Amino acid sequence: MSRIEVDEKRCKGCGLCVIACPFGVLDLSDKFSSTGYYPAVMVKPEKCTGCTLCALVCPDVAIEVYKETKKAGAEK
Amino acid sequence: MTERILMKGNEALAEGAVRAGCRFFAGYPITPQNEIPEYMSWRLPEVGGTFIQAESEVAAINMIFGASACGARVMTSSSGPGISLKQEGISYIAGAEIPIFYADIMRGGPGLGNIAPAQGDYFQATRGGGHGDYRVIVFAPNSVIEMGNFPRICYELADKYRMPSMILADGLLGQMMEPIVYDFEPIDPKDFPEKDYLLGCTEGRERRVVRSYDLRPGYLEKNTLKLEKKFKSIEENEVRYDDTNMEGADLVMVAFGTASRVCKSAIPLAKEAGMKVGLLRPITLWPFPMKVLRQIADEVEHILVVEMNIGQMVEDVKLAVEGKSQVHFYGRPSGSVPVTEEIFEQVKMILKK
Amino acid sequence: MEKKVFKRTGGLTDIPMRYCPGCGHGIIHRLVAEVIEELGVQKRTIGIAPVGCSVFADEYFNCDMIQPPHGRGPAVATGMKRIRPDCVVFSYQGDGDLASIGMAETVHAAARAENITIIFVNNAIYGMTGGQMAPTTLIGMKSTTSPFGRDVKRAGYPIRMCEFLAALDAPGYLVRVSVHKPANVMKAKKAVKKAFQVQMEGLGFSMVEIISQCPTDWFLTPLQAVEYVEKQMIPYYPLGEYKTPFKKEEGKKEAKDKIEVEFRTDFN
Known part of the structure; x- marks a missing residue:
């Protein structure tokens, strides 16, 4: 399964990634981060395709994306 | 060379x-x-x-x-x-x-x-x-x-x-x-x-930053x-200066640049008229030759500052002598250059007072 | 098995950026840093941070940086590039910095066809000082010094820099892009890369004008701000290439192919 990692120390909860995601994977958390923002979290992680659109628009370079490789998928 | x-x-x-x-x-x-x-x-x-x-x-x-x-x-x-x-x-x-x-x-x-x-x-x-x-x-x-x-x-x-x-x-x-x-x-x-x-x-070193600002509290003060x-x-x-005819002078002129050349030419005129006149020419204007002026002030009663302005270096001279000598000023501002006779007249006026 | 398909570029330092939530500077920083890294010139790149919000750029770009007076980036870049032609020199500037106080330096660096790259971030506002009217503030747009909206009778008209500089005979590369949507971000990166390549090939002055969002000083949420870019900014500041050094010799289509641009295709 593809996934993203949001660096909570960097995320300022602007929500640009939330609207960038074509599959509604992301939303803003309802819990404060240590920096006082509502960081982005995966609410529908199973729908993530690893397309990187969220990371492309992230102004704080807080998102890293891991894409599931086809080979690994076949093994499963 | x-x-x-x-x-x-x-x-x-x-x-x-x-x-x-x-x-x-x-x-x-x-x-x-x-x-x-x-x-x-x-x-x-x-x-x-x-x-x-x-x-x-x-x-x-x-x-x-x-x-x-x-x-x-x-x-x-x-x-x-x-x-x-x-x-x-x-x-x-x-x-x-x-x-x-x-x-x-x-x-x-x-x-x-x-x-x-x-x-x-x-x-x-x-x-x-x-x-x-x-x-x-x-x-x-x-x-x-x-x-x-x-x-x-x-x-x-x-x-x-x-x-x-x-x-x-x-x-x-x-x-x-x-x-x-x-x-x-x-x-x-x-x-x-x-x-x-x-x-x-x-290559082979840390990145460098050239800047004049520092917003962190206290850091700019330190710098x-x-x-x-x-x-x-x-x-x-690094103070540099040039002095002429200072031995036993009754009056010392202070001037820089072109004005100092005119002042220098007034020394022989003064000598002929029986007056002992020296010249201090600051070569570095900052740092200004404060110490040497202070020493001069201990021995010389009159200091005449000649500038091609309405009196700028004279303020530094006054700061240096701390009231120990009388500081006189002669200036020709905005494009006029004084001639030897004008300076000589000033010297005569001061020393005959 | 999974593969990391998007990681933080080494062209940026580790310091978290202090820009406001949703600000376009962070995206643009990443694009420039990635291009520097991908072109393999990070060890010989010198960046110039302006006066304005992005004065902090000297902490974020992982290369040598200098911070000159307001608007003087192109002049400092000129001095550096002439002494170190082997280095890649870019000047990162905002709209007040480039199109107002630094207009003379910008126009003349372009006219001399200096081999430097300008990253011009146009968000139509003075951000750092709290949202005053900029030379690029749109007609009718509110700011703290045009509280009733920019009135052309009193404050004149916004300046379109790409069109302005395109009038010069000097060779170079002028392009306007935006970073409000993923597709635009990808195009912006392509443009930044091309600009750096123009410099590296010695083809003259290159400037990438990037329409950016400033949610804080536009008094909008980040989401409203990107919508504002789409609906208000881009109609006034049309996107596209305004000058390219390849046009004359080889025709526009070939020119696009001449420079190889890495384009991400591994998404659905």
């Missing part, structure tokens, strides 16, 4: 800078310094350097900021109105501690003024000139020989202390011709000392106090 050449002051200055290793010049036309960029425009390409006629003095000072931060010996020049425009850049450069060298060939002011020689930029030069706490090393030549030979000293001090240094001369020194002998061999930029703050290739320490050390070690 003992060849005697007849040269204009401005050209001697430009050639002196090139011989001292200057390889980047950016400037903007203004009278009476035009011979400097004109000379540089053909001379620098000869030695593999770069000449740029900038769109403004503001751009020129920033071009040399960038070039110096990348390791070149750089120069710009102007006259008062243009130096005013360069002050923004000079302040940033002083804050960022980057060495530069520039020349102010003074003309009459304020405003557009005229193009005749004057000394009205003394305050601007010796007080830093721009915003914030900083100083600039100021050399005041009084001959074409010094116009040609001072740039090397200015570059060395600018490098040593990582700060701007300048030559403050007037239009007369810039325009007149005199024989000159350069007292140093041309310096190859390859022989410059290593600098650990230059920008360029980060400015560091600058203060540097300035104190310059005041202690």
Whole structure:
């Protein structure tokens, strides 16, 4: 399964990634981060395709994306 | 290098800078310094350097900021109105501690003024000139020989202390011709000392940042106090002056640049009339020769300051003598040059009082 | 098995950026940093941070940086590039810095065809000082010094820099892009890369004008701000290439192919 990692120390909860995601994977958390923002979290992680659109628009370079490789998928 | 050449002051200055290793010049036309960029425009390409006629003095000072931060010996020049425009850049450069060298060939002011020689930029030069706490090393030549030979000293001090240094001369020194002998061999930029703050290739070292700002509380103060320490050390070690006929003088004249030449010519007149008159010529206007003036004040009753302005250096002289001598002033501002007889009249008036 | 397909570029330092939430500067920083890294010139790149919000750029870009007076970036870049032609020099500037106080330096650096790259961030506002009117503020747009909206009778008209500089004979590369949507971000990166390549090939002055969002000083949420870029900014500031050094010799189509641009295709 593809996934993203949001660096909570960097995320300022602007929500640009939330609207960038074509599959509604992301939303803003309802819990404060240590920096006082509502960081982005995966609410529908199973729908993530690893397309990187969220990371492309992230102004704080807080998102890293891991894409599931086809080979690994076949093994499963 | 003992060849005697007849040269204009401005050209001697430009050639002196090139011989001292200057390889980047950016400037903007203004009278009476035009011979400097004109000379540089053909001379620098000869030695593999770069000449740029900038769109403004503001751009020129920033071009040399960038070039110096990348390791070149750089120069710009102007006259008062243009130096005013360069002050923004000079302040940033002083804050960022980057060495530069520039020349102010003074003309009459304020405003557009005229193009005749004057000394009205003394305050601007010796007080830093721009915003914030900083100083600039100021050399005041009084001959074409010094116009040609001072740039090397200015570059060395600018490098040593990582700060701007300048030559403050007037239009007369810039325009007149005199024989000159350069007292140093041309310096190859390859022989410059290593600098650990230059920008360029980060291979094998940490990245570097050249900047004059620091928003962290307390840090800028620390840095400015560091600058203060540097300035104190310059005041202690780099004062230069020239004195003439000081032995047993009843009156000592204090003058720099062109005014000092006129004063010097008044000494024999005074001698003939039975008056003992000496001359102190500050060569560095900042650091100013405070200590030597204090010593003079212990022994001499009258000090006569002669300037081609309405009284600027006289304030530094008063600060130095602390009221121990009587300080008199004679000034011809905005493009007028005093003649020997005028100075002699002043001396007579003071000593007969 | 999984593969990291998007990681933080080494062209940026580790310091978290202090820009406001949703600000376009962060995206643009990343694009420039990635291009520097991908072109393999990070060890010989010198960046110039302006006066304005992005004065902090000197902490974020992982290369040598210099911080000159307001608007003087192109002049400082000129001095540096002439002394170090082997280095890649870029000047990162905002709209007040470039199109107002630094207009003379910008126009003349372009006219001299200096081999430097300008990253011009146009968000139509003075951000750092709290949202005053900029030379690029749109007609009718509110700011703290045009509280009733920019009135052309009193404050004149916004300046379109790409069109302005395209009038010069000097060769170079001028392009306007935006970073408000993923597709635009990808195009912006392509443009930044092309600009750096133009410099590296010695083809003259290159400037990438990037229409960016400033939610804080536009008094909008980040989401409203990107919508504002789409609906208000881009109609006034049309996106596209305004000058390219390849046009004359080889025709526009070939020109696009000449420079190889890495384009991400591994998304659905």
